[in-house]
Amino acid sequence: MIVSSRKEDHIRLAAEQQKNPAPRAYDDVSFIHHALDGVNRDRVSLDTQVGPLTFNAPFYVNGMTGGTETAMTINRNLAIAAASAGIAMASGSVGIALDYPETAASFTVIRDENPDGIVFANIGAGRSVADAKRAVDLLSADGLQLHVNAVQETIMLEGDRDFSTWLPLIEQIVAGLDVPVIIKEVGGGLSAKTLLALRDVGVQFVDVAGTGGTDFGKIENSRRDGGHDDYSFLHGYGNSAVQCLLDARSAGLIGGEAVDDFAILSSGGVRNPLDVVKSLALGARAVGVAGSFLTVALNEGPEAMTEVLEAWKSRLGEMLALMGVTAPSQMAYTDILIRGESRDFAEDRGIDLACLARRSQERK
Template sequence: MNASVANNGDDDSEQGRGEMSSRRKDEHVDLADAQQADRPARNDFDDVRFVHHALAGIDRDRVSLATTFAGITWPVPLYVNGMTGGSQRTAQINRSLAIAARETGVPIASGSMSIALREPDTADSFRVLRTENPDGFVMANLSADATPDDAQRAVDLLGADALELHVNSVQETVMPEGSRDFSAWPAAIAAIVDRVPVPVIVKEVGFGLSRPTLERLADLGVAIADVSGSGGTDFARIENSRRPAADYAFMAGWGQSAVCSLLDAAASRRPLPALLASGGVRTPLDVMRALALGARAVGVSGVFLHSVLRGERTP
């Protein structure tokens, strides 16, 4: 059955809307996981090659993996990127991810918390990231159309160390119930940067950030940006799968990769936000490639989600 048909969208009650929102979160999880099985074997990271130096003279025990950017220091240049939350099932996924982050010291970001602000009974599905990881670096996550008050509420809910603001106009356009007005995003981002006391990270959701976009973000006062390119989870495909007619298939693959975004950013003659990279990261070698291209840290979501779900299905 098509997922959007299963929503039974004739229930306009507050409870009905809440159930639909939670069901949509679960649909996203299953559709994102399914993409892991059929994604192309190659992506743009495979076109990045290192020059091998046989006498590098390195002692591994003296190498530090710590990374510092925009006043933030992480023990490793790797983080669990924003994924999910908003339902009982996704609460369990977030719990598993939070425990992994706690045990490894890897920073972790939540999925979009808008549902938690609208429907407080879903808040624990996000709060578990902090309760299971009390001393870790945790990032809250909201859409770029959030208000400063909502941004502060999201930060407070998680005791967050940073706030991700996602820009996802392509996803919203394909999403059956998505927004079509993105004109207020720049002003909203600037207002949130000015208001919240934690670092703000503006990120795409798998379609890439161009050099002009990064320059615009710098003008808005944004100090950190995740270029989040194509090659990983494709939210245009996910949302098209939820459309009754699946009539936006032509949008699959839209955008530029993290590799292209990082190379584009390197050509800028202006100061840009510190860059993070995600999208299509499959292996430690891909992490190294992104770091070599200018990223200060690298986010992974799909690979970790697939691992958690594989454990979920194991008796």
């Protein structure tokens, strides 16, 4: 099956990218250390509210794969670990299972191994309300990730390059489903302009999913013949999660009671728990992790994956205590500095960064 072959290519090429990771905007973000601000670790709760759902930690296993035997192994290992550690998890795009039901088991294994946990289905923009409902039903899902991937589709040999229907279909799906619908990029980022357009059609949950993680444009270009049939000039195209979160803040979409009904999640290039904490400080409600977990799930099995998830939870609790906060939402009051390309981006966009460096004082 051609589609299954493409999914196997995605797994192999995504794993290869983890060996030579892209530069990351998270390195542009640093904290001002206040040595006496720490609190008792026992006071820290990692519980995170995302709409009607309560996550046991402010990070989740983001959508990766499905549709092949290799994908089934990955999803089984991730689901077992997510169930054991109490971490929310998203599937890869289930579109292949809707079109080829014989591949469905590589997705339903997630719910089989994690019957009581928070699970999100995933499907691409451009699908109908009926398909969206089928995706949710397939996994008895608690929510739906609806991914937008115009750059990937542009480069993909089999790509659909009519993007004009996406926003109207998103509006229909959000209105037609009775579970949260999270609009998610796949590595190109969601700008403030895009976020405002999504909010205007009723979207309440987004994952900005910026550059720095798995580059699906690069993956699709690797599947081409090379030579003159080359899209390498689009490698890394888009905006980082750091830039997207700064952009969202400048548009009034982060901070304050007025945006309590618009939850911004973040992903893209998250390699360690400190990146999660930085995302929270920038205003993300919760943080998705994919590539950093892929090789463990693929090569080391569910026990190792569980150890990784538990370690991330422990480190996050310790870092929040170190920074003097008792809940992930309070990271929004910590003092941060923005440097490098992220600072250049903010200055070009007219975003005030100085206020981020003195938030703890202003809170007092």
